[in-house]
Amino acid sequence: MTRRTRIFIGILLIYTAGIAFLLYRVVSDIDPRYRESAEESLVETSQLVASLVEQDVIAGAINTARLEPLFRTVYAREFSAQIYNLHKSRVELRVYVTDRSGRVMFDSLGRNLGADYSQWSDVSRTLAGLYGARTSRDVDGDPRTSVMYVGAPIRWNNEIVGMVSVGKPVQSFGQFVEDARGRTIWVGVGSALALLLLTLIVSVWLVRPFGLIRDYWTWVRAQNRVGSLSLSRMARRAVDGVRTGFNEMRDALTGRNYVADYVQTFTHEVKSPLSAIRGAAELLQEPSMPHAERERFLKNIERETQRIQEIVDRMMELTALETRRTLDRTDAVALGPLIEDIVLSAQPAAAKRNIRLLVNIRDGARAEGDPFLLRRAISNLLDNAIDFSPRDSEVLLTLETTSKLARVSVRDHGPGIPEYAQEKVFQKFYSLARPHNQKKSTGLGLAFVKEIAALHRGRIELGNASRGGAVATLTLPLLAASHH
CATH class of the missing domain: 1.10.287 (Helix Hairpins)
Known part of the structure; x- marks a missing residue:
C-alpha cells in the first residue's frame, strides 16, 4: 500500500469517525428530548387533575369519589388513533392521589391504595412545595416497564393538603424514540454516502x-x-x-503533486553524479595532470553525464505514463510470440556472461493492451533478471493461463531480494546493486512496470523463489475469446 493510499484511507477514516461521532451525539440526544417533551405534557396534566380534585376539598379533607368512575370510563373507552407509525387504541395515563402524609388515597390502577409513598421524590418534593418528578420501573431490572411521574400539589386555603401524581409509561413514547433513532441513522449514513458520491462526481465531471x-x-x-x-x-x-x-x-x-514529488526525488538522485562531475572538472584544471589521468576523468564525466541523461529520460517516460488515464488504443496481443521476440532481443546481453535464456510457453494466450508497453514491461523484468543472475546460470520465462488470466513469470538464480528491500522494490528511485559490478540502476524500471500493469487492469509481483533467486510475475486479464 502506497503512502498516498494510506493518507487517502486515513482521510476516509477520519471522515467516517467524524460522521459516526456526530450521529452518536444526535442519536443519544433523542431520548432526553422526547422525555422533556413528555414531562412537559405531564406537568400540565398533573396541574389539571390537581385543580379538579381541589374542587371537592372540604375543610382540608380530600374527596376522590369522582375520580374512580372517571378513570373507569376512560380506561374502557374504545378508539383508534394512528399517530404517524404508531397505532394507539387505549389510554395509558395513570394517576394517584396522596394525603399530606404521603399515603395513597386513590390509585387509578387500583393497586396501591393505602401505601406509603412519602419517600418517593415526586411525592415528598411536591408536598414540600417543590417540583417533584421521578421515573421508576414497575418490574425491577426491566427498563421497558419504566414509568415517568410528575406531581402537582392539592391546596386548600393556600395550604398543601395532598398531591396528585400523573404517570405515563416510557414505552408509550419509546416507540417514537426508536423510530427517530432509526431514521436519524439512515439519514446520517445516507448523507455521508451521498457526500462521498458527490465528491466523486465533482472530481470526475467538474475537475476533469x-x-x-x-x-x-x-x-x-x-x-x-x-x-x-x-x-x-x-x-x-x-x-x-x-x-x-x-x-x-x-x-x-x-x-x-507530481512536480514537487519529482523535483525532490530528481534532486536527490542527480546529486551524486553531479558531485562526481564537479570533482572531475576541478581536477582537470590542474595543468600538470598526466594524460592518462586526464582521459580517466573525462570518461568519468561522460559516464556520469550519461547516467543523468538516463534518469531524466526514464523520469519523463514514467511521468507521461502516470498521467495517462487509460490506454489510447488497444490491440489483441499474442503473448507467446511477444515473449519469444523479447528473449531473442535480450540474447546478446545475456551471452556476455554466458546466461542461458529459457522459455516455457504452456499455452497460447492473448491479452488486450498496448503491444509497445507490454514489450517494455516484460523486457524490463528480463533485463533485471539478467543483471542479477550469476555467470553461467539460467533465466526462465514462463507463460501460463487460467480461465481468465495470463501470467508471465521471469525467474533468475541470483541472490534474491533481501528482506529489508521487499517492501521498497516498486518505489521510485529504489535500486539494489547488481552482484557482478555493484552498480545500481535508475530505480525507475519496476515503477514503470507497475504503472503499465495498472493500465492493463493487471498487477506485478516480485518475490523470492522457493529454491533461490527471484521471480517476477506479471498478471494480465485474458482477451475474452482467447481461452475458448
Missing part, C-alpha cells in the same frame, strides 16, 4: 469535465473502425474510466 468522456468516445470509435467492439469490452472500459476518476479524486484529496 470532458477528458474521461472524450477518451472513452475516442476508444469506442477506434475499436469500431477495426471491428473489435463488443458490449463486454465497452463495459470494462467504462469501469476503468470510473476507477480512474476515483483515483483522481483520491490524488486530489491527498494533495498529489
Whole structure:
C-alpha cells in the first residue's frame, strides 16, 4: 500500500469517525428530548387533575369519589388513533392521589391504595412545595416497564393538603424514540454516502469535465473502425474510466503533486553524479595532470553525464505514463510470440556472461493492451533478471493461463531480494546493486512496470523463489475469446 493510499484511507477514516461521532451525539440526544417533551405534557396534566380534585376539598379533607368512575370510563373507552407509525387504541395515563402524609388515597390502577409513598421524590418534593418528578420501573431490572411521574400539589386555603401524581409509561413514547433513532441513522449514513458520491462526481465531471468522456468516445470509435467492439469490452472500459476518476479524486484529496514529488526525488538522485562531475572538472584544471589521468576523468564525466541523461529520460517516460488515464488504443496481443521476440532481443546481453535464456510457453494466450508497453514491461523484468543472475546460470520465462488470466513469470538464480528491500522494490528511485559490478540502476524500471500493469487492469509481483533467486510475475486479464 502506497503512502498516498494510506493518507487517502486515513482521510476516509477520519471522515467516517467524524460522521459516526456526530450521529452518536444526535442519536443519544433523542431520548432526553422526547422525555422533556413528555414531562412537559405531564406537568400540565398533573396541574389539571390537581385543580379538579381541589374542587371537592372540604375543610382540608380530600374527596376522590369522582375520580374512580372517571378513570373507569376512560380506561374502557374504545378508539383508534394512528399517530404517524404508531397505532394507539387505549389510554395509558395513570394517576394517584396522596394525603399530606404521603399515603395513597386513590390509585387509578387500583393497586396501591393505602401505601406509603412519602419517600418517593415526586411525592415528598411536591408536598414540600417543590417540583417533584421521578421515573421508576414497575418490574425491577426491566427498563421497558419504566414509568415517568410528575406531581402537582392539592391546596386548600393556600395550604398543601395532598398531591396528585400523573404517570405515563416510557414505552408509550419509546416507540417514537426508536423510530427517530432509526431514521436519524439512515439519514446520517445516507448523507455521508451521498457526500462521498458527490465528491466523486465533482472530481470526475467538474475537475476533469470532458477528458474521461472524450477518451472513452475516442476508444469506442477506434475499436469500431477495426471491428473489435463488443458490449463486454465497452463495459470494462467504462469501469476503468470510473476507477480512474476515483483515483483522481483520491490524488486530489491527498494533495498529489507530481512536480514537487519529482523535483525532490530528481534532486536527490542527480546529486551524486553531479558531485562526481564537479570533482572531475576541478581536477582537470590542474595543468600538470598526466594524460592518462586526464582521459580517466573525462570518461568519468561522460559516464556520469550519461547516467543523468538516463534518469531524466526514464523520469519523463514514467511521468507521461502516470498521467495517462487509460490506454489510447488497444490491440489483441499474442503473448507467446511477444515473449519469444523479447528473449531473442535480450540474447546478446545475456551471452556476455554466458546466461542461458529459457522459455516455457504452456499455452497460447492473448491479452488486450498496448503491444509497445507490454514489450517494455516484460523486457524490463528480463533485463533485471539478467543483471542479477550469476555467470553461467539460467533465466526462465514462463507463460501460463487460467480461465481468465495470463501470467508471465521471469525467474533468475541470483541472490534474491533481501528482506529489508521487499517492501521498497516498486518505489521510485529504489535500486539494489547488481552482484557482478555493484552498480545500481535508475530505480525507475519496476515503477514503470507497475504503472503499465495498472493500465492493463493487471498487477506485478516480485518475490523470492522457493529454491533461490527471484521471480517476477506479471498478471494480465485474458482477451475474452482467447481461452475458448
